[in-house]
Amino acid sequence: LEKVAGATAGRKSRGSGKRTINGDLMSIMSDEVLTSFPEPLMLYNSHGAIVYVNGAATESLGFDPTGMLRDEMTAKVKLHAGDGTEIEGRDTISELASHGRTIRNIYYSFRRPGGDVRRTIGSAAPIEYAGETIGMIITWHDVTEQIKSEELVILARNNLEKLLEERSLELFESQKSVQRQNRLSDLGKLAATVAHELRNPLGVIRTAAYNLRRKNTDPALNGHLANIDKKIEESSRIINNLLTFSRLPEPKFLSVKLADLLIECIDSAKKAYRKVPVRIQRRLRRLGSREIDADPDQIREVFLNLLSNAIEASKDKGLVVVTAFCDDEGNVLVEVKDEGIGIGESSIKRVFDPFYTKKAKGAGLGLSICRELVELHGGSISIISKQGSGTTLTVKLPMEREK
Amino acid sequence: MSAVKVLIIEDDRELSEELADLLGSEGYSVDAASDGIEGKSLADSGDYSLVLLDLKLPLMDGSDILCHIKERCQAHVIVITGKLLKGGTGGARVRDKTIDFTILETADGILEKPFDVERLMDTVRRLAPLSGDTS
Numbered sequence: 001l002e003k004v005a006g007a008t009a010g011r012k013s014r015g016s017g018k019r020t021i022n023g024d025l026m027s028i029m030s031d032e033v034l035t036s037f038p039e040p041l042m043l044y045n046s047h048g049a050i051v052y053v054n055g056a057a058t059e060s061l062g063f064d065p066t067g068m069l070r071d072e073m074t075a076k077v078k079l080h081a082g083d084g085t086e087i088e089g090r091d092t093i094s095e096l097a098s099h100g101r102t103i104r105n106i107y108y109s110f111r112r113p114g115g116d117v118r119r120t121i122g123s124a125a126p127i128e129y130a131g132e133t134i135g136m137i138i139t140w141h142d143v144t145e146q147i148k149s150e151e152l153v154i155l156a157r158n159n160l161e162k163l164l165e166e167r168s169l170e171l172f173e174s175q176k177s178v179q180r181q182n183r184l185s186d187l188g189k190l191a192a193t194v195a196h197e198l199r200n201p202l203g204v205i206r207t208a209a210y211n212l213r214r215k216n217t218d219p220a221l222n223g224h225l226a227n228i229d230k231k232i233e234e235s236s237r238i239i240n241n242l243l244t245f246s247r248l249p250e251p252k253f254l255s256v257k258l259a260d261l262l263i264e265c266i267d268s269a270k271k272a273y274r275k276v277p278v279r280i281q282r283r284l285r286r287l288g289s290r291e292i293d294a295d296p297d298q299i300r301e302v303f304l305n306l307l308s309n310a311i312e313a314s315k316d317k318g319l320v321v322v323t324a325f326c327d328d329e330g331n332v333l334v335e336v337k338d339e340g341i342g343i344g345e346s347s348i349k350r351v352f353d354p355f356y357t358k359k360a361k362g363a364g365l366g367l368s369i370c371r372e373l374v375e376l377h378g379g380s381i382s383i384i385s386k387q388g389s390g391t392t393l394t395v396k397l398p399m400e401r402e403k
Numbered sequence: 404m405s406a407v408k409v410l411i412i413e414d415d416r417e418l419s420e421e422l423a424d425l426l427g428s429e430g431y432s433v434d435a436a437s438d439g440i441e442g443k444s445l446a447d448s449g450d451y452s453l454v455l456l457d458l459k460l461p462l463m464d465g466s467d468i469l470c471h472i473k474e475r476c477q478a479h480v481i482v483i484t485g486k487l488l489k490g491g492t493g494g495a496r497v498r499d500k501t502i503d504f505t506i507l508e509t510a511d512g513i514l515e516k517p518f519d520v521e522r523l524m525d526t527v528r529r530l531a532p533l534s535g536d537t538s
Contacts, residue, residue: 196485197485199485199515199516199517200415200418200485200516202516202517203415203418203483203485203516203517203518204415204417204418204421205517206517206518206519206520207418207421207422207425207520208417208421210421210425210520210521211421211424211425211428214425214428215428232517236517
């Protein structure tokens with residue numbers, strides 16, 4: 001036993017008086033067992049000095065603490081409780097164990113000399129011999145990697161949950177806006193349909209009243225017929241108002257320098273899609289400084305819409321070309337041409353229909369509103385497209401407003 | 404002196420009746436059709452000076468009949484529609500996109516319902532003058 005204790009002491013002790021190996025302790029331990037123990041393990045003697053450190057413990061700590069006292073050890077490794085707060089003063093595990101108590105699975109962390117923090121679950125127990133506490137044994141299990149991966153899982157899960165929440169909110173919002181648009185437009189359609197249907201019977205009543213008056217020989221009936229006429233007039237006005245109301249607002253015509261307006265639209269589109277690597281080229285020279293009669297807000301809406309469609313359809317580094325020129329019949333023509341994905345034959349007939357869309361976002365009203373706005377200006381809009389090789393939309397606007 | 408013939412193609416029976424009565428009283432000889440097919444075959448068979456044409460018709464659309472008549476016959480056509488127009492007859496600006504430009508360019512007159520009867524009669528007299536009027 002002395003031989004073993006001596007050998008161990010010779011190998012590991014720093015040799016102060018208190019730090020000498022307790023022969024009784026070593027007599028009941030086998031050096032081989034301790035050395036082969038796969039988890040970190042240390043022995044303190046009854047004076048609180050570390051008398052044995054196995055290889056796993058040295059490796060885990062990053063240094064060999066043999067011979068150190070408990071307080072020195074605590075200070076050196078900056079022992080932390082599991083929640084990350086620094087443990088002031090004494091190391092609770094060894095503290096408690098040194099008072100004869102067995103502590104199991106205490107979560108704590110320490111800092112290695114290199115600086116990295118290890119998280120561990122440790123246990124400590126007093127070593128009793130012949131009714132006396134002659135030392136204690138401490139062992140721990142490094143759970144740093146395990147916690148890291150758990151934390152990663154939690155992080156990933158939290159991110160995923162957040163993402164999911166954001167997405168569902170987005171979806172909810174877009175659904176709401178589609179519903180709102182649908183409802184508005186359904187109301188508008190209903191109003192238009194009802195108003196429209198009323199015009200037929202009203203037309204008959206008017207003609208019938210006219211015939212009545214024509215055939216009437218009794219002057220006493222004239223007043224009644226005049227009242228009927230008056231009310232038909234009123235109803236007709238109400239219906240027309242309703243029909244107008246359920247449509248887009250009439251353009252407020254101004255003299256607009258079209259080239260300037262187009263440049264403004266192109267600049268806004270570039271700004272809105274600055275992250276998209278699509279180039280917009282303008283060929284407006286033939287337009288000169290020509291002015292047209294148009295509602296600048298409505299025409300701006302048309303071209304912004306066409307430009308954003310073109311950009312969204314474009315592939316990476318695609319080119320959008322805006323070309324403008326005049327024809328012999330007093331119209332300006334503006335082409336918005338992209339080299340994008342194009343539109344298949346089956347879809348092209350429907351692109352101007354309200355609520356027709358192949359995009360993930362949007363209600364599919366863009367082109368139908370464009371067409372309506374252009375037609376309110378007395379113009380027209382046409383499309384040429386081929387699947388896979390781009391789309392050209394041409395807007396034709398009369399330069400002078402039809403009086 | 405042969406009568407000036409007018410064809411009414413209108414699926415609303417009451418309107419058709421009232422119009423026939425009115426035109427008849429003016430001195431026109433009036434025929435009426437209540438759907439597109441009947442209207443087209445009547446237009447083909449008779450030498451009408453004027454056709455009053457509704458756009459929304461059963462069996463055949465009014466705009467198709469309009470083109471058909473204009474291609475083959477001499478008749479003037481006044482389109483009567485429930486669609487909203489602006490500016491009335493002649494240079495009406497289309498506000499309803501379902502009325503296409505060909506109708507505007509092809510028809511001799513367009514009236515929206517409920518039309519002003521005096522205005523209709525003015526147009527009728529202008530396009531299909533009764534021989535008495537010219538003397």
